Amino acid sequence: MNELHDKIAVTGLAAISSAGVGTDSLREALQDGNCRLQPMPEEILGEKGHFWGRAEGFKASDYMPPLKARKFDRCSLFAVVAAGMALKDAGIDPAQMDPSRIGILLGCGFGGIANSEEFLRGYFTKGADGLIPMLFPNTVPNAPASNASIEHGLKGPNVTMVQRFCSAESALLMACRFLEEGRADVMVTGGVDELNPLMMRGFKAAGQLRHYGRGFSEGSGMLVLEKSGYARQRGAAIRAEVGNIRTIGRLVKGAEDEGASRLLGVAADHSLLSLSGFASEFGMFLERAPSLPRLETDRILGCSLAMGGLSMAALVLSLLPGQRALHLAASPEGPYFAVDFNGGSSV
Amino acid sequence: MKKKKIAITGLGIFCAAGKNVASFTESLLSGKCAIGDVDLFPVSDFQAKIAAQVREYDPLDYFGRKNAAGLSRADQFGVIAAGEALKDSSALGHYSPYDIGVSLGAGAAGMLQAESWLRETMAGGKGRPTLLRGILPDRTATAISEIYNLGGYQGSITTACSSSATAIGWGADLIASGRLKAAVCGGTDALSLLTFAGFNSLRVVDVEPCAPFSLGRRGISLGEGSAFFVLEDEAEAKGRGARIYGYVLGYAAAGEAYHMTAPEPSGVEAARVMTGALRDANVPLTAVGWVNAHGTATPLNDVVETKAMKLVFGDRVREVPLVSTKALTGHCLGAAGAIEAMATVIALNAGIIPQTLNFRGADPECDLEYCHAGKIDTPAVVALSNSFAFGGNITSLVLGI
Numbered sequence: 001m002n003e004l005h006d007k008i009a010v011t012g013l014a015a016i017s018s019a020g021v022g023t024d025s026l027r028e029a030l031q032d033g034n035c036r037l038q039p040m041p042e043e044i045l046g047e048k049g050h051f052w053g054r055a056e057g058f059k060a061s062d063y064m065p066p067l068k069a070r071k072f073d074r075c076s077l078f079a080v081v082a083a084g085m086a087l088k089d090a091g092i093d094p095a096q097m098d099p100s101r102i103g104i105l106l107g108c109g110f111g112g113i114a115n116s117e118e119f120l121r122g123y124f125t126k127g128a129d130g131l132i133p134m135l136f137p138n139t140v141p142n143a144p145a146s147n148a149s150i151e152h153g154l155k156g157p158n159v160t161m162v163q164r165f166c167s168a169e170s171a172l173l174m175a176c177r178f179l180e181e182g183r184a185d186v187m188v189t190g191g192v193d194e195l196n197p198l199m200m201r202g203f204k205a206a207g208q209l210r211h212y213g214r215g216f217s218e219g220s221g222m223l224v225l226e227k228s229g230y231a232r233q234r235g236a237a238i239r240a241e242v243g244n245i246r247t248i249g250r251l252v253k254g255a256e257d258e259g260a261s262r263l264l265g266v267a268a269d270h271s272l273l274s275l276s277g278f279a280s281e282f283g284m285f286l287e288r289a290p291s292l293p294r295l296e297t298d299r300i301l302g303c304s305l306a307m308g309g310l311s312m313a314a315l316v317l318s319l320l321p322g323q324r325a326l327h328l329a330a331s332p333e334g335p336y337f338a339v340d341f342n343g344g345s346s347v
Numbered sequence: 348m349k350k351k352k353i354a355i356t357g358l359g360i361f362c363a364a365g366k367n368v369a370s371f372t373e374s375l376l377s378g379k380c381a382i383g384d385v386d387l388f389p390v391s392d393f394q395a396k397i398a399a400q401v402r403e404y405d406p407l408d409y410f411g412r413k414n415a416a417g418l419s420r421a422d423q424f425g426v427i428a429a430g431e432a433l434k435d436s437s438a439l440g441h442y443s444p445y446d447i448g449v450s451l452g453a454g455a456a457g458m459l460q461a462e463s464w465l466r467e468t469m470a471g472g473k474g475r476p477t478l479l480r481g482i483l484p485d486r487t488a489t490a491i492s493e494i495y496n497l498g499g500y501q502g503s504i505t506t507a508c509s510s511s512a513t514a515i516g517w518g519a520d521l522i523a524s525g526r527l528k529a530a531v532c533g534g535t536d537a538l539s540l541l542t543f544a545g546f547n548s549l550r551v552v553d554v555e556p557c558a559p560f561s562l563g564r565r566g567i568s569l570g571e572g573s574a575f576f577v578l579e580d581e582a583e584a585k586g587r588g589a590r591i592y593g594y595v596l597g598y599a600a601a602g603e604a605y606h607m608t609a610p611e612p613s614g615v616e617a618a619r620v621m622t623g624a625l626r627d628a629n630v631p632l633t634a635v636g637w638v639n640a641h642g643t644a645t646p647l648n649d650v651v652e653t654k655a656m657k658l659v660f661g662d663r664v665r666e667v668p669l670v671s672t673k674a675l676t677g678h679c680l681g682a683a684g685a686i687e688a689m690a691t692v693i694a695l696n697a698g699i700i701p702q703t704l705n706f707r708g709a710d711p712e713c714d715l716e717y718c719h720a721g722k723i724d725t726p727a728v729v730a731l732s733n734s735f736a737f738g739g740n741i742t743s744l745v746l747g748i
Contacts, residue, residue, distance in 0.1 A: 099604065100619065108505070109483070116458070116541055117465065123544050124466055128392040136545035137607040137737055141484065141505040146738025149602040155616070158602030158740050159513060160505050162453075163485045170502045174517065177524060183599075201468070205476045247526075249492050249501035252444045259498055262445055305483075333489055335501045 008176045008242040009231040009344065012090025012224030013313045014082040014190075017301045018053035018217050022085065025057070026310070027317050029300050037215040037302050044197045045204055053217025053302030054195055072138065072147055074218075075111040075194040079144030080151045082220040083188050087152065090224035091236055092186060094153045103156030103184040104145045105175040106222075107167030107191040109305025110199055111141040111160070117198050144192045156184040164331030165277030166247075167191055168221070168308030169339065173245050179227055186230075190222035190313065191306025217302025221309030223316065240316045243324075243340030250334030256284065263338050264288045270340070272318065272325035276311035277303070279330040289326060312339075319343030350629075352581040353519040353596075356589040357436025359428040359533075360689050362572020363399035364676045367431055372693050374675060378702045378722065382556040382568045382677050387459065388540045395552035398538055399570030399677025414494075419457030419481025422490050424573035424682075425535030429491045433531060436577035439495065441587055442528040448499030450518035451488040452511025452534030454681020457481025459539040484681070487535050499527050505681070508641070509600070510534055511574070512684025512734035512742040516598025519578055528583060533575030533689075536681035543569060549608070555705075557644035557678070559671035560653070560717040562708035564644045570677020574685035576692075593692045593748040596729065597628025603739030610647060610735060614654030621659045621731060621743045628745035632660060635667055635745075636727020637700045639691045641735040642671025643678055650712045652733065657715075668716040668723070674704035684734035688744055691732045695748045700725050 015022060018036040019029035029036055037051040044050075060069035060077045063084075069077060083104065087094060094102055116139040122130035137143065142160035149158050157178050161170040168191030175189035195218035203209050203216065231238055244265065251259045264285065273292040279285065280296060295318055297311040308329050315327055323343040330336045358368045363381035365371025374381065381399040390396040401424070406415035409427050418426065429449075433439055438447065457480065464478035480486065485503040492501055500521055504514045511534020518532030546552045546567060557568040576595075584591055601623065603616040610617065625632065640652050657664050672690040679686050694701050699722045706719035729747040736742075 100601065104602065119545065120462060120465055120541060121469065123392075123540070124469055128544070128547070131544055131548040133545075133548040136548055139541060139545065140507045140737050142507055142736070142738045142740055143607070146602065146607060146740060149604045149739065150606065153604050155602055155604045155619075157600050158506070158604075158738070159600060160740075161502055162483060162505050163488065163502050164483075167485075174502075177520065181520075198465075202464070202479055202482070205464070205468075205474050206479045207476065247500055248445055249448055249497060249499050250489075252496060252498040255444065255498070258443070259445060334492070 007228040008179055008225050009228040009238040010223050010240040010242065010316050011226055011231050011236040011238060012086040013316060014085035014089060014222040015310060015313050016055050016058050016078050016082050017219035017310055018055055019301060020057040023317060026314060030314055030318060033300060035300055044200050051215040052195060053215055055219045073112065073115045073143060075192055076138060076144045076147040078220040079106065079148040079192045082222045083148040083152055086188055086222040086224045099153045099155040101156055101185040102154045103158055103178060104149050104154050104188045105159045105171045106145040107162065107171040107306040107308060108141050108144055108160050109162055109167055109193045111144050112139040113199060114194060114196050115139045162305065163335055165305055166308060166329045166331050166335050166337050167306040169329045169337035173247065175225055176242055176245060179225060185226060187225045188222055189225055190220065191309025192220040193304035193306045194218045215302040217304050219310060221313035223312060238344035240319050240344045241342045243342055246338045248336050260284050260288055263336050268324060268340065270324045270326045272323060274311055274315040274325060274327040276308045276327065276329040278332050279328040282330050285328060315341055321345035351523045352594055353522050353578050354581040354584040354594055355576050355592045355692060356438060356579050356584050357432035357577030358592060358689060359431030359435065360574040361424050361428045362676055362679060362686055363401050363570055375690055375693055375701055376697060378704055380556050380675055380704050387538055393547040395547055395554045397556065398568055400538055401571055416477060417480055418490055419460050421456050421535045421537040422481050422487045424537060425487035426490050426494055428533060428573035429531050429575040432575040432577045433495055436589060438529045438577050438579060444496050444498040446499055446528035447497045448521060448527045448530055449488045449491050449497060449501050450514045450521060450530055450532040451503040452514035452681055452684060453484030453487060453503050453505055454507060454510060454536035455539045455542050456484040456486065458541050459537055462540050491531060506736050506740035507738060508680055508683050508736035509734040509740045509742040510681045510684065512688065512732065512744050513600045515576060515595060515685060515688055516744055519595035522578055522580055530578045531575055532578055533573065534682040534685035535573035536571055536679055538569060538571045542680060551645050553644060557674050558705040558707045559642040559644040559674055559703050560649045560710065560713040561706050562710040564646060566645045567643045567678045570679040572679050572686055573682050574689040593695060593746060596630055596745040596747045597624050598742060598744045599623030599627055600742040603741060605739050607738055610651045612651060614651045614658055617652060617655035617735060617741055618658035620741045621655060624743035624745050630729055630745055634729045635731055636725050637668045637670060637730050639687050639730060639732040640669045640671045641733040642673050644673065653713050653715055665716060668700050668718050670701050670703045670718045672701055684742065688732050688746060691730050691746050695730055698724055
């Protein structure tokens with residue numbers, strides 16, 4: 001069994017990306033289809049021709065006083081702001097709920113890496129005298145979700161996951177399960193990532209720009225989830241419902257067909273295919289999926305390990321009421337996720 | 348529908364206190380502290396210079412040259428411990444590879460190697476790209492899946508010091524929910540300059556081996572290593588004649604939403620996650636024989652955890668020892684929850700409550716039974732294992748035999 005049974009509703013969305021801040025800018029980018037990546041400054045890699053998707057439209061000072069913003073790393077800033085936007089979009093004021101019933105579960109690829117670099121540079125430059133203690137707490141990948149939980153008072157389940165280009169889908173699976181089990185009434189989920197010059201130099205050194213050189217990006221895509229019954233009870237608009245979630249860790253040599261069958265399940269009447277991570281490069285999955293209109297968010301916004309958050313937010317924004325879609329996420333070496341979404345409507 | 352009972356059918360561990368289950372068990376039962384000198388990187392700059400480092404370790408004793416080069420120290424520890432657990436369980440071959448998955452808890456991962464890359468580039472060099480291979484914490488799960496030919500779920504939890512406790516709870520649920528038939532669950536982490544310097548900069552590291560719940564304790568001693576369990580549905584495990592070491596009865600994970608580094612001081616949030624885990628396990632308070640503490644030995648953590656115990660167990664609190672095995676293993680960060688769960692399961696099977704080592708004197712604010720005087724015999728069949736982390740990510744596991 002590789003499926004989820006209880007209906008889980010998406011009732012709120014948030015997006016911070018190279019297209020701008022907010023779901024309107026994401027919707028606009030999806031409609032015009034123009035790539036939002038920008039040329040990367042030449043001095044970063046010492047060569048021309050690279051593109052990246054920085055969230056240049058994001059200004060922390062638009063959301064909090066500068067002194068407060070200074071205590072967060074960039075990834076945490078995205079998470080704090082996006083979680084607030086998503087909850088507001090869902091019509092949820094955490095202060096009016098039992099805080100232990102609202103949780104947060106994020107995929108995060110390189111959260112904390114910028115603080116780690118700065119902290120270590122201080123040490124390598126000046127020894128122990130160069131260490132800046134306030135940087136250290138935000139070197140952990142769970143800093144974004146934790147900072148968001150602290151800022152918004154979310155005391156429910158709080159987990160951060162990273163699993164290659166399926167980090168956000170990994171978070172979605174756990175968030176849905178927590179709702180199904182009754183561990184929470186509301187879960188904020190999705191992905192968050194940042195991008196900085198050090199990471200680009202690291203990607204280049206590790207050969208990632210050759211292999212995955214479509215343009216790395218940053219930002220956050222978040223979804224507010226709750227059981228459909230709970231959402232209806234509180235009169236929330238249901239933007240979509242999450243259907244079955246199927247996943248395999250990798251394709252086993254000699255049993256690839258079994259893996260693909262387990263991932264894709266039985267054919268359903270999908271009319272839209274969302275591709276995230278490197279799903280567009282997995283011919284054996286695409287052959288099995290029906291020939292459907294494709295939504296490839298990364299071609300517009302760029303890619304990151306937790307890009308599934310933005311991809312799923314984009315998919316929900318694109319769904320018509322009642323429309324069924326398949327979200328397919330893949331990482332080159334695994335894992336792979338297939339998630340059914342059904343378009344919802346206001347109640 | 349009756350909830351599946353999740354059995355532990357394989358054990359594997361690799362840390363400073365033991366490079367396999369047999370040697371770790373000997374250290375645990377004899378109370379042999381593994382905290383000592385560090386030679387992985389220079390430590391002379393720091394006030395505290397000790398940790399529980401895995402010593403006398405040559406990757407080529409476990410891996411071919413190519414595999415060793417492609418795996419970080421944390422990845423290697425994880426692959427070794429997971430391998431021991433899988434071999435112990437004999438689960439491989441019994442299920443389809445797609446029915447066996449990996450639930451990993453991780454921490455600093457390959458930071459030790461990435462630090463060398465950063466240092467090389469700061470010195471004007473190009474930086475050897477192989478040093479970056481293990482920088483992402485999920486690499487260990489991928490390596491375990493590839494090396495042992497597993498095709499099921501892969502997921503890595505990165506909530507600092509509670510990562511691997513949550514990974515075990517989640518791994519059990521992946522079986523309970525029917526997604527997997529068997530789960531390889533645990534955690535891995537390696538010492539790094541980042542964490543060593545980081546905790547030193549926060550002044551929460553003791554210059555002597557850590558002394559949980561003792562008067563005059565000054566903080567943690569870092570450690571490294573890995574521990575993994577193989578979990579299966581009890582009925583399936585019994586059906587194939589597997590040895591059952593115990594059960595993952597339940598868990599809870601929550602956010603304190605209080606502070607990035609300081610625990611909520613009244614202990615009410617820690618108590619909430621402990622009672623939540625017991626509720627999930629459907630285990631009454633009276634069934635809990637002892638608690639394997641988060642027990643970092645920082646002045647604040649130990650007092651808060653003591654308060655949480657009082658909130659959870661009430662009048663019965665002095666009958667439920669709170670012990671910390673971190674004085675044995677060091678604080679293994681991303682692997683801590685798994686290593687402590689391993690100690691808990693081994694101790695339950697041995698019928699003992701482990702000693703909290705390195706006692707320096709009684710702290711009036713820590714006024715419970717911590718087994719400072721030595722291990723004690725117990726008929727207990729259920730214990731809690733707590734893991735509290737930066738960011739207020741707190742997890743409690745309920746383990747039984």
